[in-house]
Amino acid sequence: MxxxxxxxxxxxxxxxxxxxxxxxxxxxxxxxxxxxxxxxxxxxxxxxxxxxxxxxxxxxxxxxxxxxxxxxxxxxxxxxxxxxxxxLLPPDLPKKALNIQAANIVSSSIQPLQNLAVLKYIEEKTSPDEIIPWAKFHIEKGFAALEKLLKDHAGRYATGDEVSMADVFLAPQIFNGIKRFNVDMAKFPLLTRLNEAYSELPEFQKATPENQPDAPLA
Ligand SMILES: N[C@@H](CCC(=O)N[C@@H](CS)C(=O)NCC(=O)O)C(=O)O
The missing domain is CATH 3.40.30.10 (Glutaredoxin)
Incomplete structure (x- = not known):
């Protein structure tokens, strides 16, 4: 080991x-x-x-x-x-595949479309007013898919009652959707519930932006 x-x-x-x-x-x-x-x-x-x-x-x-x-x-x-x-990956193969799928929806089908470099490009090629609608559209598309994908599998966390890979990727993305891009979370009740569950875990709390040494002083 x-x-x-x-x-x-x-x-x-x-x-x-x-x-x-x-x-x-x-x-x-x-x-x-x-x-x-x-x-x-x-x-x-x-x-x-x-x-x-x-x-x-x-x-x-x-x-x-x-x-x-x-x-x-x-x-x-x-x-x-x-x-x-x-x-952080369950041994059960279907559950493992589900975790990888959910994590990859975040990391390849949502986050790259709202990355700083992409938003700067949208701003330059169109207008600053297009940034939020662009990001929101892609985040909501991904969130809708995640709600459908996870609804029959979620327990306290995304794929059951244990914290696993999907949760690690979901937590920051949900936060971003809410705080940076004004996503209407009423449309995503499962993700809203998961976000509340994450906020109670010390390992997640310690990782939040405001708790990092380079966070600007409030
Ligand atoms: N697929 C990469 C994406 C990394 C990425 O987009 N990082 C962002 C911060 S979340 C970044 O460094 N952005 C700088 C930029 O857009 O110029 C990963 O998951 O690590």
Missing amino acids: AQQQNKLKLYSYWISSCSWRIRIALNLKGLQYQYIPVNLLKGEHFSPEFQRLNPIGYVPVLVDGDIVVSDSFAIFMYLEEKYPQIP
């Missing part, structure tokens, strides 16, 4: 939902890590040093000794295999 030998390093930005997923996973797995802030608004992700770690220049990046992994999905899978003591 792999023990934690090196202190992990996480390159993260306080409000980045992709970084936030990994903060939750690390907390749930009880792994200590060093937090290295990358200020996206100041463009620190475009620096040559950061781009050497992740050529596409996005957070998060995890450094584990000599190993560098970027992309939250890849980092999650890496952590799951390297640190299996507290698993």
Whole structure:
């Protein structure tokens, strides 16, 4: 069983939902890590040093000794295999597939469409007024699919009564939908209920943007 030998390093930005997923996973797995802030608004992700770690220049990046992994999905899978003591993927194959599907809806069919770089592009090519409607449209499409996908499987959490991968990806995305893009959550009762359940868990609370060292002082 792999023990934690090196202190992990996480390159993260306080409000980045992709970084936030990994903060939750690390907390749930009880792994200590060093937090290295990358200020996206100041463009620190475009620096040559950061781009050497992740050529596409996005957070998060995890450094584990000599190993560098970027992309939250890849980092999650890496952590799951390297640190299996507290698993976040269920052994039951259909349930595992459901978790991967739900997580991937967030990470490939929702978040990329509301990423900073995409919103800047929309703003430049159309107008600042198009940003929120664009993001909202894609988030709501994804949320509608997630409601349908999970409705017959959810327990206290997304795929049952144990916290698992789907929850790790859902929590930051639901928060973003509500706080940054004014999504009307009345249309998504299951996601609303899950969001309430997440807010009670210390591992999720510790990972929220306002609790990060690079969060601006209120
Ligand atoms: N698929 C990647 C996406 C990473 C990503 O989009 N990160 C955002 C923050 S959540 C970022 O660094 N954005 C910088 C930019 O858009 O310029 C992942 O899941 O890690």
